[in-house]
Amino acid sequence: MAKRKTKNISFDAMVKFFMHNYKIPTTKDVERLMTRLDQIERLLKSTQSTRRGRRAGANAVGARKPRTRSSSSAVEQVLVVIRGLKKGAGLPEIKAKTGFDDKKVRNIIFRLNKNGSIERVRRGVYVAK
Numbered sequence: 001m002a003k004r005k006t007k008n009i010s011f012d013a014m015v016k017f018f019m020h021n022y023k024i025p026t027t028k029d030v031e032r033l034m035t036r037l038d039q040i041e042r043l044l045k046s047t048q049s050t051r052r053g054r055r056a057g058a059n060a061v062g063a064r065k066p067r068t069r070s071s072s073s074a075v076e077q078v079l080v081v082i083r084g085l086k087k088g089a090g091l092p093e094i095k096a097k098t099g100f101d102d103k104k105v106r107n108i109i110f111r112l113n114k115n116g117s118i119e120r121v122r123r124g125v126y127v128a129k
Helices: 011-021 027-056 074-084 091-098 102-115
Strands: 118-122 125-128
Touching (some): 074 091
């Protein structure tokens, strides 16, 4: 019986086959990706600059109010309120005196309790140490 002749496969063809089969990116793929990323970055920069320009106006829709820096931090304000009430301060009193929302007050109370600045007397009532 005669031996069957097989086609010689070049090393380059074999490498291309494995790269395609295992979805390994080529240099050309990476270059295309990099140019696309550059385009996206330019687009983002241009949209950010136009947004800043729109917000700069006083009558712009959705313009943010400039933040005013208070003399003390939010944590210090909550601590002052708690120290001011000897029998303990609850969440409603702290919210009313500071003007902070529920989530912010809860986070501050958790932080103060964790570092030992305040103590929990009973559920929802805290006193300063």
